[in-house]
Amino acid sequence: MSPGSKQPLPSRDEPPAAEDLEIIEPLCSVFRRKLKSEGLKYTPERAHILDSVIRFDGIFEVERLIEELRKGPLRVSKATVYRTIRLLQEAGIIQRVLFDQEQSHYQLVYGSKPSDLLIRVDTRQIIPIDVPELVAIRAALCERLGLEAKGHRFQVFAIGR
Amino acid sequence: MSPGSKQPLPSRDEPPAAEDLEIIEPLCSVFRRKLKSEGLKYTPERAHILDSVIRFDGIFEVERLIEELRKGPLRVSKATVYRTIRLLQEAGIIQRVLFDQEQSHYQLVYGSKPSDLLIRVDTRQIIPIDVPELVAIRAALCERLGLEAKGHRFQVFAIGR
DNA sequence: CTTGGTGCAAACATTTTGCAGCACA
């Protein structure tokens, strides 16, 4: 059910790898800026949630996020998780990704990282992919219809060979 | 909320257009064959639901489908609608399509009609599009990963200009 | 004090299920 079928997350105690630092710092700042700009606070609960989201470093379901949070020392309620997820979306840090017949999944969006996905239907593994051609394709399509493309979603379903 | 924001459906009383006949007949047969193959029955309720689905000829939400059904003389319960939708999916007649923050939508799939979509986020109109290049793109992607593409989903979000 | 944040439980919306009765072979 979950992406990658429950592979262990990097532990909270390990020092983050160098490439993670590049990610964690800006994201954290983005979130704080967003909160500050609306007179909201960067609380321990919100920090904890963002931290977990980052450690997923990919796609997660709320249920699994809550499960992870429960392992930490700080108890965070479901309500707060959902409220924070909304804030993270508004801040452009995560975005919703939908698959069939399941609960919502969310995906970290670092700046303009690719949001195209390859889903292995046999293993349920989800692999982010980058398909730069899509930008031209969608622009051409919209051009023809007198519209302006604002985004897209591309998911490929595949099986091992 | 609904695709195309509640444009009227073709009435049940109008004779179907020629191109609709080409669609209705095979779909009906496909469904009957599927049912028969499992020892299930083609009941008036199921026929009525398939009929309404066909008249939508595109994308619909369950709520709207139920609303349409209520206008007919035959009362069909929500439970039966959901049960029939599952059968129609199994028969490959419709498929689920998900958008953000809404209830499930379903889409007629006549054989191999395109399932790529352009969604006008300003008017919420949904326009089916055909992007043949995607087949090659997804094949190339999977080739590189040693996988086999089995399908894809492509949705473009756009606004008027 | 005032503002915002939290947890809890209740509310909600959508979809699924259990069950009693119905219809047809």
Next chain:
DNA sequence: TGTGCTGCAAAATGTTTGCACCAAG
């Protein structure tokens, strides 16, 4: 007479909301 089908209402699921209390400026 058994099998499947239906409607209804209850249950289940995922998400949101109302509320009382807490915390920081």
